[in-house]
Amino acid sequence: MRRVFIPFLVAIFIWSSLGARAKQNSTLPVTADSIHPTNQQANQSASESDLRTGERACGSFYDALRLARQDAERDRRALLSTSDSGTAIAPGNESSSPGNLQQDLKILDQKEAEFNHCVASNNRPAAVTNPPSGCSSEQLFNFQMNHRGDLERDIPFWHLPGSDVFFYESGMTIDADGAPNAYHPDNTGLDDLKNAGAPGNWEGLAKDRDGEPYVQGPDDPFPGYYVSATALADRSKPVNDPTRYVDASKIPFIVLPGATARQFGARPGDFAVVLNLGNAKSSYAIFGDVGPYDRIGEGSVALAENLGIRSDARNGGARGGILYVVFPGSGNGQPRSIEEINSETEKLVQEWGGMSQLTACTVQQPAAPLAGNRNTN
Numbered sequence: 001m002r003r004v005f006i007p008f009l010v011a012i013f014i015w016s017s018l019g020a021r022a023k024q025n026s027t028l029p030v031t032a033d034s035i036h037p038t039n040q041q042a043n044q045s046a047s048e049s050d051l052r053t054g055e056r057a058c059g060s061f062y063d064a065l066r067l068a069r070q071d072a073e074r075d076r077r078a079l080l081s082t083s084d085s086g087t088a089i090a091p092g093n094e095s096s097s098p099g100n101l102q103q104d105l106k107i108l109d110q111k112e113a114e115f116n117h118c119v120a121s122n123n124r125p126a127a128v129t130n131p132p133s134g135c136s137s138e139q140l141f142n143f144q145m146n147h148r149g150d151l152e153r154d155i156p157f158w159h160l161p162g163s164d165v166f167f168y169e170s171g172m173t174i175d176a177d178g179a180p181n182a183y184h185p186d187n188t189g190l191d192d193l194k195n196a197g198a199p200g201n202w203e204g205l206a207k208d209r210d211g212e213p214y215v216q217g218p219d220d221p222f223p224g225y226y227v228s229a230t231a232l233a234d235r236s237k238p239v240n241d242p243t244r245y246v247d248a249s250k251i252p253f254i255v256l257p258g259a260t261a262r263q264f265g266a267r268p269g270d271f272a273v274v275l276n277l278g279n280a281k282s283s284y285a286i287f288g289d290v291g292p293y294d295r296i297g298e299g300s301v302a303l304a305e306n307l308g309i310r311s312d313a314r315n316g317g318a319r320g321g322i323l324y325v326v327f328p329g330s331g332n333g334q335p336r337s338i339e340e341i342n343s344e345t346e347k348l349v350q351e352w353g354g355m356s357q358l359t360a361c362t363v364q365q366p367a368a369p370l371a372g373n374r375n376t377n
Contacts, residue, residue, distance in 0.1 A: 118280065143257075146294035165325065165326065166328070173297060173298045175248055176300075177289055180221040184224065205228060230245045230248075231289050232286070246286070251338065252274075252283050254288065254324060269331030271341065273345060285300075285341065286341050288300060309322075330344070
């Protein structure tokens with residue numbers, strides 16, 4: 001099921017960015033063929049050798065698609081500006097003519113077909129089909145990403161009308177919390193100890209009533225290491241038991257800011273699907289930990305490995321191009337095995353009928369790069 005789902009997941013992001021252009025340009029002299037090429041034309045735009053290629057990165061196709069989208073939107077705005085002012089197109093400025101916009105739209109369709117072809121060839125037997133042309137997606141709000149108190153960029157959150165499921169695109173920093181070897185008093189763990197807090201204000205460690213972090217004993221998985229905690233936990237086990245928490249090195253999970261999660265009805269234990277738009281790899285996941293209120297785009301070591309992202313909690317991550325789809329209210333507030341995460345999320349995907357109907361209402365511009373290293377936060 002996951003292979004079938006990947007192209008539809010790509011369609012969510014691509015059509016959230018591209019779907020509106022057909023509606024916005026409907027008053028311009030653009031033919032239907034220039035907006036939606038036939039399947040035969042789309043197939044011809046990708047080389048036959050691509051069909052014989054196995055796993056390959058789609059990042060270059062994705063970048064070309066974004067540039068083509070920007071060109072088409074630029075010319076559309078220029079043409080509308082000329083039309084609104086009532087002035088004629090000046091000689092030497094034919095770049096804002098309807099003919100030039102038509103050409104940009106043709107290039108845009110070609111780049112879209114090439115990207116979809118790349119994704120489909122990596123995930124046979126499914127292929128991306130064009131969703132309906134009507135506008136159906138809605139932007140929920142812009143999450144303001146901050147860095148040291150300064151606004152860094154906005155991350156748009158989207159959903160389908162009548163659905164609680166929301167999605168967004170950002171980078172990914174790597175979370176090692178919950179792994180029994182995440183933090184060590186000598187800072188030799190998977191992650192830098194400063195990411196767990198500081199004496200008197202430990203945030204990523206299990207603590208006693210006095211705020212002192214627990215250290216694993218001789219019968220624990222990693223004696224001498226701290227007990228690293230996650231928001232999602234098996235509360236039937238003691239607070240100082242490392243197995244109480246979700247192991248980032250084994251379980252694919254996402255991290256959300258607590259206030260944002262509550263705003264949209266998501267809680268630890270809910271399920272998600274995450275897609276790396278650069279290489280078309282995807283993974284089912286669980287909402288496993290809560291992060292800072294002003295940062296978003298974080299996943300566990302295991303999730304990064306599933307997505308083909310460098311999973312080093314100290315120096316790994318992705319700058320952008322990671323699509324997160326979250327299913328609020330889908331969990332039971334308990335940690336789950338990988339088998340349960342996969343089976344439960346697969347059911348949610350099958351039940352969510354709105355994915356193939358997704359069309360965007362705005363043209364999104366690519367967000368500014370975000371360093372993947374957690375230490376840059």
